[in-house]
Amino acid sequence: MARSRRAPADRDDYRGLRLPQRTRLTPQRRAVLDLIADREGSFTAIDLFQEARRRRPKLGLATVYRTVDMLRRTGSVRPLVGDARPAYVRCEPGHHHHLVCLSCGAVEETDLCGAPSPAELRRRYGFRAEGHELDIYGTCNRCS
Amino acid sequence: MARSRRAPADRDDYRGLRLPQRTRLTPQRRAVLDLIADREGSFTAIDLFQEARRRRPKLGLATVYRTVDMLRRTGSVRPLVGDARPAYVRCEPGHHHHLVCLSCGAVEETDLCGAPSPAELRRRYGFRAEGHELDIYGTCNRCS
DNA sequence: CGTGAAAGTGAGAATCACTATCATCTGCCC
DNA sequence: GGGCAGATGATAGTGATTCTCACTTTCACG
Numbered sequence: 001m002a003r004s005r006r007a008p009a010d011r012d013d014y015r016g017l018r019l020p021q022r023t024r025l026t027p028q029r030r031a032v033l034d035l036i037a038d039r040e041g042s043f044t045a046i047d048l049f050q051e052a053r054r055r056r057p058k059l060g061l062a063t064v065y066r067t068v069d070m071l072r073r074t075g076s077v078r079p080l081v082g083d084a085r086p087a088y089v090r091c092e093p094g095h096h097h098h099l100v101c102l103s104c105g106a107v108e109e110t111d112l113c114g115a116p117s118p119a120e121l122r123r124r125y126g127f128r129a130e131g132h133e134l135d136i137y138g139t140c141n142r143c144s
Numbered sequence: 145m146a147r148s149r150r151a152p153a154d155r156d157d158y159r160g161l162r163l164p165q166r167t168r169l170t171p172q173r174r175a176v177l178d179l180i181a182d183r184e185g186s187f188t189a190i191d192l193f194q195e196a197r198r199r200r201p202k203l204g205l206a207t208v209y210r211t212v213d214m215l216r217r218t219g220s221v222r223p224l225v226g227d228a229r230p231a232y233v234r235c236e237p238g239h240h241h242h243l244v245c246l247s248c249g250a251v252e253e254t255d256l257c258g259a260p261s262p263a264e265l266r267r268r269y270g271f272r273a274e275g276h277e278l279d280i281y282g283t284c285n286r287c288s
Numbered sequence: 289c290g291t292g293a294a295a296g297t298g299a300g301a302a303t304c305a306c307t308a309t310c311a312t313c314t315g316c317c318c
Numbered sequence: 319g320g321g322c323a324g325a326t327g328a329t330a331g332t333g334a335t336t337c338t339c340a341c342t343t344t345c346a347c348g
Contacts, residue, residue, distance in 0.1 A: 024315050026325060045305080060327040065306065086305070099271045108269060112260035115278060125252060126285030127243045134259060134278045141270030168295060168344050190334075204298040209335065230334070290348090297342070304335075313326070318319105 017090075018074040028059055032067040041107045042080055042087040042100070080107070080135060097133075101140035108140065161234075162218040172203055176211040185251045186224055186231040186244070224251070224279060241277075245284035252284065 012019050014030070015037035023029075031052050036043070049064045068088060071077040080087045080100065089098055089107045099108040118129040156163050158174070159181040167173075175196050180187070193208045212232060215221040224231045224244065233242055233251045243252040262273040 022324080024324060026315070028326070058327070061305095062307080062328090063326060066325085099265065099269060099273075101271075108271065110260065110265070110269065112264065112268070115259070115280065116254065116256035118282075120256065121243065121254070121280065121282070124256070125243060125254065126288070127245075127252070127280075127282055128288050129243075129280050129282040131282070132278060132280040134276060136259065136265065136271075136273050136276040138262075138265075138271055138273040138275070144270070144272050166295080170296060170343070172297070188334090202298070205334095206299085206336075207297060210296080291345105292347100293345100295342105295344075298340100300338095302335105302337070305333095307330105307332075309330085310328095311326105313324105314322100315324085316322100318321090 017071055017076045020070060020074055023070070028056065028063050029067055031056055031059065032064055033071075036068075036071065036077065036090060039090060042089050044087050078133070098135050099140065100135055100137050101143055110136075161215055161220045164214060164218055167214070172200065172207050173211055175200055175203065176208055177215075180212075180215065180221065180234060183234060186233050188231050222277070242279050243284065244279055244281050245287055254280075 012021065012023075014025065014033050017033055017037055032048055035048050035051055045061075045064050045068055048068070049059070049061050052059050052064065068077060072079070072088070076091055077088050078091050080089050080098070091109075097110055097113055099110055101107070113134065115132050115134060116129075121127045121129045156165065156167075158169065158177050161177055161181055176192055179192050179195055189205075189208050189212055192212070193203070193205050196203050196208065212221060216223070216232070221232045221234055224233050224242070241254055241257055243254055245251070257278065259276050259278060260273075265271045265273045
């Protein structure tokens with residue numbers, strides 16, 4: 001009986017962040033989403049928690065994790081490799097990859113890719129590719 | 145490039161694993177290195193610890209972490225993204241990427257790449273690329 | 289061969305990131 | 319408004335990793 005009451009809350013987007021169906025927009029969630037939407041570069045869950053706490057002292061850590069994980073499921077955010085601390089980056093919808101500055105931590109997106117095609121992987125390895133992740137590390141414009 | 149003389153600890157390679165300068169080859173370290181050298185696919189530090197313990201019951205967990213981290217610094221091993229548990233894969237020297245099977249966890253290497261060239265990244269973004277990481281996720285030959 | 293300094297070790301405590309639990313609260317569709 | 323599915327916060331718990339430190343071992347050099 002989830003059907004009758006479940007009208008499609010057409011709130012699948014908040015400031016460019018994709019949200020799952022039936023997501024309630026609570027003030028807590030909005031606080032975390034705002035921080036992410038305004039964010040340049042990478043961030044950790046703890047970063048968000050500490051910043052959000054300055055405005056909402058009672059905000060729980062679990063709420064931050066729940067919110068980040070929600071965005072991870074919709075693809076609006078994804079974990080970053082190669083960093084010492086577990087960090088995330090915002091992802092615009094669509095296919096793209098990240099240029100991660102090792103000096104200042106800035107993250108830029110690029111649509112340049114050229115990863116091997118699923119067809120070729122299939123042919124050479126019998127491997128059915130479903131997705132891939134590419135992070136390019138180096139020094140950004142400002143730092144070099 | 146050729147090593148002309150015996151330098152202090154002429155031991156920068158053990159079974160294909162690159163070691164830092166001045167690395168002492170202790171039995172504990174050798175036990176962990178052997179496990180990694182023989183390894184197919186990905187592994188976690190805990191995996192190594194449990195296996196190594198069967199032969200050396202007094203081996204400490206910290207030693208496993210120290211050894212894995214040592215290899216990570218030399219590039220002989222690298223952490224894998226996208227997995228629930230923190231896992232590593234062996235890296236052969238040279239350029240290559242990983243095909244990670246989401247079903248059985250097997251990891252295959254491929255030299256197929258096509259990542260954007262440093263020159264193009266420099267031109268378009270002013271970004272000086274130093275390296276990149278590409279993991280392709282999907283289903284391997286055996287599992288599909 | 290010794291030997292000493294530096295490097296490595298094990299055990300356990302500490303830390304860190306994250307998850308589970310649960311009583312309570314609240315946004316949202318009717 | 320009313321009601322309830324979904325959200326929240328506090329806290330305890332978990333699992334991975336790092337730290338600490340007294341002790342041991344390796345190995346270049348004499």
